[in-house]
Amino acid sequence: MIEHAGVQPGGAPMAGLARQPAAWIVAALLIAxxxxxxQIGGRFVTTFPLATLTATALFALLAxxxxxxxxxxxxxxxxxxxxxxxAFGWGGLVATTVSIPAGTALENIVAKLASPGFAAxxxxxxxxxxxxxxxxxLGIVAIVLIARSQINSVLDxxxxxxxxxxxxxxxxxxxFSLGAVALAGRTDDVQPVVTTFLLRGFLSGVWSHTxxxxxxxxxxxxxxxxxDRSRAARLSVALLAVFGAWCSHVLWNAPLFGDGLGNGAAGLLAVLLLKGLPPLLLVMLLVRRAHxxxxxxxxxxxAGLRDPGLITRGELAVLRSGAQRAAARRHAQLRHGRRGFVAVRRLQRAQARLAVELSRAARWPGPGGPAVARRCAEIRAQRAVLTGLGLPEAVAPRGGRDAWVRHAWSVVTVAAAVVIVWAALTALGGH
Structure with missing residues (x-):
């Protein structure tokens, strides 16, 4: 059902946010x-300064x-x-501080209703x-409350x-990583931090809370x-999606295969794939349809512009695909270095901004004229830069030497990623 949801014109530019009561409530919750x-970080810094610095740096880089x-x-x-x-702040500051005490309280209730063993x-x-x-x-709902006009598609x-x-x-x-340091009973040691980073961040991050x-x-x-659907149908889909997130999280936290599927890196990889791959594939499908x-x-x-100075037919096809946009940038980079990459990216961004302004003008005729004209001028300026580099349009050729070089770099990147992941799995499997 989700893939059939409509797309609405780009939201009006952000204005008057400070006048909304919901925005002040969200700001207060973020501050709290x-x-x-x-306060929690201060206690860790006092006890484990090096471990705290290491954990913060590693996970900040991962973000x-x-x-x-x-x-x-x-x-x-x-x-x-x-x-x-x-959105990022709500997850890191509000959701975490609510979940820590609430999770402990709920776990105590489970222990009383069932048994301490079941709770463990x-x-x-x-x-x-x-x-x-x-x-x-609730953080996503908060975004809707303070900026409803910015939610224009499922992808948003x-x-x-x-x-x-x-x-x-x-x-x-x-x-968690600093808790592992405290649990290890050592002094200011970074080894538990690195182990937690490899397992919870590097290996598990792709199919975890994000x-x-x-x-x-x-x-x-x-x-x-x-x-285009009834409110009841939309609410049902929303609840089903949240329930799907809950089920995926339950599967991830469940003590199934606690001993792994065999020893070493292969067993650990099998557990990660078995628990994480189904929701990852589902979200990838939803994202692809929504995109x-x-x-x-x-x-x-x-397409209605019919002006190759603003966008050619080839660029229109490229703009629709993330892979083709990236290929066009890499092609320009291979021929003209960083200047080529930046020129193509800026042209693509300008064309995307024009598309949003055109959608706004179609819905709210009149005041959008100057904004559309400004975006057109921006594109023509970027077009001149691209032409000056000898590139007639921001596309990548289907064949030729450049295409082979791009494919080779993709293979090298994937191979390097596989080697790094396997090294991390091997280190944890033998830990």
């Missing part, structure tokens, strides 16, 4: 959460590629930076997802949900933009 995290990848998902209609920061085995699998997925989903919900999950994941992993948040965000996005639907919407506005 930040103070609580600072960078995740942040970049998530924001690139919505290349055609990028979300405002302030809302992306709010399944408590984290049941209470953690219940508290954490609700807390994270995915982006905000993933960023909430990313914020939660980074802060939780820092706390993934769960993206799944819930898809449901909230559908609830907002799927106006294609959004690309159809915005490319239709650009």
């Amino acid at each position: 959460g930040g103070l609580r995290i600072a 960078v590629p995740f942040w970049w990848f998530v924001t690139e998902l919505d290349f055609l209609e990028r979300e405002p930076a302030v809302l992306r920061a709010v 085995g399944w408590g984290a699998a049941l209470t953690g997802p219940t508290v954490e997925e609700i807390a994270k989903t 919900g995915v982006v905000y949900g993933a960023l909430v999950g990313l914020g939660f994941q980074i802060v939780e992993d820092i706390v 993934l769960f948040g993206a799944l819930a965000g898809a449901g909230i996005g559908y609830l907002v933009v799927g106006t 294609d639907h959004e690309a159809d919407f915005y490319s239709a506005h650009l």
Whole structure:
């Protein structure tokens, strides 16, 4: 059902946010959460200064590629930076500080209702997802409340949900790694931090909280933009998506295969794939459908221009695909270095911004004229830069030497990633 949700015109530029009561409530919650995290961090810094610095640096570096990848998902209609920061902050500051005490309290209730043994085995699998997925989903709802006009597609919900999950994941992993230092009973030792980073961050991060948040965000996005369906149908899909995030989280935390599937790296990899691959494939499918639907919407506005000075037919096809956009940049980089890469990227960004302005002008005629003219001038300026480099358009050839070089670099990158992952699995498998 989600893939059929409509795409709405790009939201109006952010204005008047400070006048909304919901924005002040969210700001207060972020401040309160930040103070609580600072209090927890202060105790760790005092006791384990080197371990705290190491954990913060490692997981902050891990957040960078995740942040970049998530924001690139919505290349055609990028979300405002302030809302992306709010989503990340909610996950890292609000959802974590709510989940820590609430999870402990709920686990105690499970121990009393069932048994201490059951709580020890399944408590984290049941209470953690219940508290954490609700807390994270409320962050996506908060974005809707303070900036409804910025939720224009299911993909927007995915982006905000993933960023909430990313914020939660980074802060939780820092706390877990420092808890591992304390549990080891050693002094200021970074080894437990590195082990936690490899397992919870490097190996598990791709199908952990960021993934769960993206799944819930898809449901909230559908609830907002799927106006061609009844409210009951949209709410059902949203609840189903949140339930799917909860089920994925339960599976991830469940004490199944606690002894692994065999010894060493192969057994650990099998467990990670068995628990993490199904929700990862589901979210990848949802993202692909949502991206294609959004690309159809915005490319239709650009196609109506029929002006090769603004966008050629080849560039229109390239703009619709993340892989082709990246290929066009790499092609320019191979021929003209960093200047070529930047020139193509800036042209693509300008064309995407024009598509958004055209969608706004189609819905709200009149005031959008100057904004459209400004974006057209921006594209023509970038076109002149590209032409000056000897590139007639921002596309990558299908064949030839450059294509082979791009494919070779892709193979090398994948091979390097496999080697690094296997080395991490081997180190943990023998730990």
